[in-house]
Amino acid sequence: MSDLTEQPHEKYRGRTRLRGGELDTSTTDQRLLDSRGPTDWVHTDPWRVLRIQSEFIEGFGSLAELGPAISVFGSARTTLDDPSYALGEEIGRKLVEAGFAVITGGGPGVMEAANKGARAARGHSVGLGIELPFESGLNEYVDLGLNFRYFFARKTMFIKYAQGFVVLPGGFGTFDELFEALTLVQTRKVTSFPIVLMGTSYWAGLVDWIRGTVLAEGKVSPADLDMFTVTDDVDEAVALMVEARTRRPRGSDRAKAEPGDATVPPE
Known part of the structure; x- marks a missing residue:
């Protein structure tokens, strides 16, 4: 039997082989059970993978039975007296x-405005929040809410569980979501996916x-310029969403592939 105190020349951490300067003297079980041990391991990339996985599982589980939905985007800085707030409420x-x-x-x-409108109409009002240093929690009109650590997990939920986007005036975050949707439609990662920009003067x-x-x-x-519609008419925006829903193949609420799929058949 080998001397347990002897320093090994190599060791395995799961499937990972460690040698030379990569060797350490503790095990994963030891770090888990010994509260006095180092805690840096909870901030390593392998551990983050589990957190990312948990965000996808929680999102998929919470939203799987949501039904047809539309994602509404716009600035978090919009004030109550801004016309965009009233527009968001009407859209919701x-x-x-x-x-x-x-x-x-x-x-x-x-x-907040879109969630407020959705709740007033007694519908499903969903909020997918993100951990940020300058924002605190979900707005009071969210009935089903999830908070994410990672932008990419959150953005997957916006795409996977929505049948279209309505985009109101906003800043960099809104632009990011808009161009993500445009890219997915352009590359046919998603199909039958209407994108409406509300506010002709803002988007001109x-x-x-x-x-x-x-x-x-x-x-x-x-x-590619046909991938989106610019309008000031809420009824037109809603009608485009309804029209796209009627074009979806029978038996499918979401006629689109998962973001990241290699191929998507054309319509």
């Missing part, structure tokens, strides 16, 4: 009246730049 209410659940980022501003500069610079230089194709 009318989406519910059309048979959709409403998903937002769960924060204040436009997100961006649309002009896409048309006058991006399209003009051949960075996108003319058909």
